[in-house]
Amino acid sequence: MGPGEVVVSRGGLVESSHRFHAVIAAADGGCIAAIGGAETPTFARSAIKPLQATAVLEDGAGDALGLEGEEIALACASHGGEPEHVAVVRRALGRAGACEDDLACGPHPPLYAPAADALAAAGLRPGRVHNNCSGKHAAMLALARHYGAPLAGYNAPDHPVQRRMAAEVCRWAGTHERDLQCAVDGCGVVTFRLPLGALAGAFARWGVASGVPARVRSVVSAHPHLLAGTGRLCTAISRETRGAVLAKVGAEGVYCACVPGSGHGLAVKVLDGARRAADAAVVALLRAFGAVDEGVAERLWQVAAPPLRNTRDEVVGRIEVRLPGLGERA
Secondary structure, X not given: OOOEEEEEEEOOEEEEEEEEEEEEEEOOXXXXXXXXXXXXXXXXXXXHHHHXXXXXXXXXXXXHHOOOHHHHHHHOOOOOOOHHHHHHHHHHHHHOOXXXXXXXXXXXXXXXXXXXXXXXXXXXXXXXXXXXXXXXXXXXXXXXXXXXXXXOOOOOOOOHHHHHHHHHHHHHHOOOHHHOEEEEXXXXXXXXXXEHHHHHHHHHXXXXXXXXXXXXXXXXXXXXXXXXXXXXXXXXXXXXXXXXXXXXXXXOOEEEEEEOOOOEEEEEEEOOOOHHHHHHHHHHHHHHOOOOOHHHXXXXXXXXXXXEEOOOOOEEEEEEEEEOOOEEEO
């Protein structure tokens, strides 16, 4: 089957299009459906944060240092830098006996525009705590502290924390570390390159696992706002499905999700890296494979791909997703 396509039209005429690959996998390793190439090499980027948070808890750092549900939820997040997000990051750092300067992620303005505007209006510059990955980094610092390893350099590939992250990803993806391709992520830690089908399988298996993975899924479900924030699709999916679907975006057009009730995992890669296409594709796929009902799908669609409007607030275009063999979602 060929790749899917997200089409942007204006006045009924195609203006832009984005091709994507997607895989729906079962927890037993079977491929339920593949749109495009299941072997497509894909850097997982931030989509695998829930798996990485699992390693922090499984090795005892969470309980030993008193990391609470909110801090674990934020470890899974690409947050918007809203005040609530920043407060939780600072609390997690305190539990790890660390400070903002220990974070290896660089500063950037909050992704949530009103939070960025508020900082600027107060004459303040964004700090490392505003980085959307700072929750994950705080959890990694906690793991380093628990290991008795140096906090400095926790982001380096040969540090015990990053070796542990690699092992956890391989565990769920069913691959060996020698076959894992690595590079540096946008936030400064290691990112892992896997076949798209392996990513889907990893989320399928993680999504039905008991113990610590179930605990991570539970805290994310209890704190959907911490997973992303105001107006963000990851938060909307968790909230609208009441935790029945956990979806996590990654940079460069990556999206992964698990549906514990069905034992399915989903992985999407937009070939040109477009975020708007990844958002639209994941909602269309969740709908097409029955992970969400029509009412939920429609509400999620308004977050992922609302009608295109001009500066007069007139509707001038739309986004649709074409799924080979499954029709389209407009």
